[in-house]
Amino acid sequence: MTELSRQASRIWTELDFDAVGKQVGYLRLPLAVYDRSGDDVGYNYEPIPIVTIRNGEGPGVLLMAGNHGNEYEGQIILMNLIRTLRTEDIRGRLIILPAANAPAVRADRRISPLDDGNLNRQFPGDAEGGPTSMIAHLIESELLPRVDYAFDLHSGSLSLEYLPCAVIARPPQPDRLEGAVSLLRVFGMPIGMVVEHSTGGDGALIGACRRQGVQHLSTELGAGGTVSHSAVEMAQHGLVRLLHHVGVTTRVLTDRAPSECRLLHRVPARQYVYADTSERGLFEPLVGLGDEVAAEQIVGRIHFTTTPWREPEPVVAKTGGIVLCRRIPARTGRGDCVFVLGRDGQLP
Template sequence: MNDKAKQASKIWTDLDIDAPGRQTGFLWLPLAVHDRSGDDAGYNCEPIPIVTIRNGEGPSVLLMAGNHGNEYEGQIILMKLIRTLKVEDVRGRLIILPAANAPAVRGDRRNSPLDDGNLNRQFPGDPSGGPTAMIAHFIESVILPRVEYVIDLHSGSLTAEYLPCAVVARPPNPDHLEEALTRLRVFGMPVGMIIEHSTGGDGALIGACRRQGVKHLSTELGGGGDVNRAAVEMAEYGLARLLHHIGATSRALTDRRAPDCRFVARVPSRDYVYAGSSERGLFEPLVGLNDTVEAGQVVGRIHFTTTPWRDPEPVITRTDGLVLTRRIPARTGRGDCVFALGRDWSPAGTN
């Protein structure tokens, strides 16, 4: 544990995280910055909603959404769970943060409007840093040592839509791999993604969980600034199944069986599909989520509104794969990722 992780958090709370029963309240994030409204926030605090439910013996689990503020499906799932879950349904302890990066949720932004902080790049955080670093430090130093599992619900933010899936990182210990795959099967999204590490590296929540010895599962549930109803429903059933599977609920909260889960891995980022045009134009996709593409295939066209008589520029994939994500804004130019791809996964690598 580094020196910053050992320091006491400056975030405080008006509830006892370890108390039995059901509690609702806030983590209070002290603000020593000016927010985007121009108000002097030097003596103010940002409230971060927290709910704890503790009942008897069982595992401790952190349920989290709002890691990125404009990813909505997970926030809705956890708010619904908070309102419906009874204390007697729980075995052990649930700690629920439905708006983990509360300033970003309030600002309806991926990153915090206070410091442009991306919470999923800030771990292990800093108790004396900016607001986002302080939240990351509290989660890693105060909450993660109390839990055995983390379920972190993500979606595609405003610029991407995901093929709904659950995600685990390959555990450092090979003996733990089958248990991680079982969690994917139980959660039961049609696609289960196995990653070697998060895009955010050790600065992501996955890195924090590895440092703290906590088992982690996340999701990608749609995105594009909308709420994917089908993805929300699938994930609600999946969360209910997984909580019962790990012993965190006293009864099964759903009788919906898990569908077959196709294991995939992302291709290297260099093999994603990128727009190559130096002039920005309107991207016309020719394939969609869950489609299979082949190397050399034309998967889209960029049309140029400033010279509408010009032929569109084709967008060509350099590798085979399954379409996992698609870009949402039609206005597109060089370097924009228009599709991310995956391939079927096996323990030895992608097929």
């Protein structure tokens, strides 16, 4: 346990995290202690919805969505689950945060409007920090120590469209890899992605899970500021299968079998496909999600609206792979990532 995690959280709640039964309520994030919150804050708090269900002995699971506020599929999935689950369905402990970064969810933004905080970069957090850091601190110091698993549901938001998938980071302990891969197979999305590390590093939830000895799985679902019905449906069935697989539910809440899961490795960031033009233009993709591309293949073109007679510049893949996600905004310039690739491969 870090020195920060020993601090007492300034977020309070009427819920008893260890009480038996189903509880619904709020974590109350105080705003008066943070001097950038606005002129009308006074002694206000930000309500963060939370549900706990505890019944007998068994594993503990934390379910999260709204880590980024404008990623919607996970929020809908967890709200559906909250309304469905009863105390007798649970064996052990379930904690559900359907809007983990509640200020970002309320503002319909990826990051918090209170402090521009990206919750998935703030762990382990600080009880005396800004609002986002305070939320991260409570999750790592109060919630993760009570669970064995954390399932965090993400989507592509406004900037990226993903091939819907479940994601694990390769565990630091080789003997835990097989168990982590089994979570992907039970979740049963058509694509299961194994990454070498989280994009957010130790400041992401996966970093917090590793510090607390908690097994982690996340998703990438949908994109474009809307909700993908097919992604919600696939992931909703997958999540209830997963909850039964780890032993926290007493019955299987779906009769749908998992899809065969194709395991892919995300290529290193230096092998993503980037725009490399000094002038911003309109990106025209020439390949789509799930397509196989080859090294040196032209996968897109950038058109220049200020000089429409100019030939478009080609965007070239430096390496081969399968298109896992693509950039959504068409206006594109040097340094913008337009495609992320994955590859099949044997797990060592």
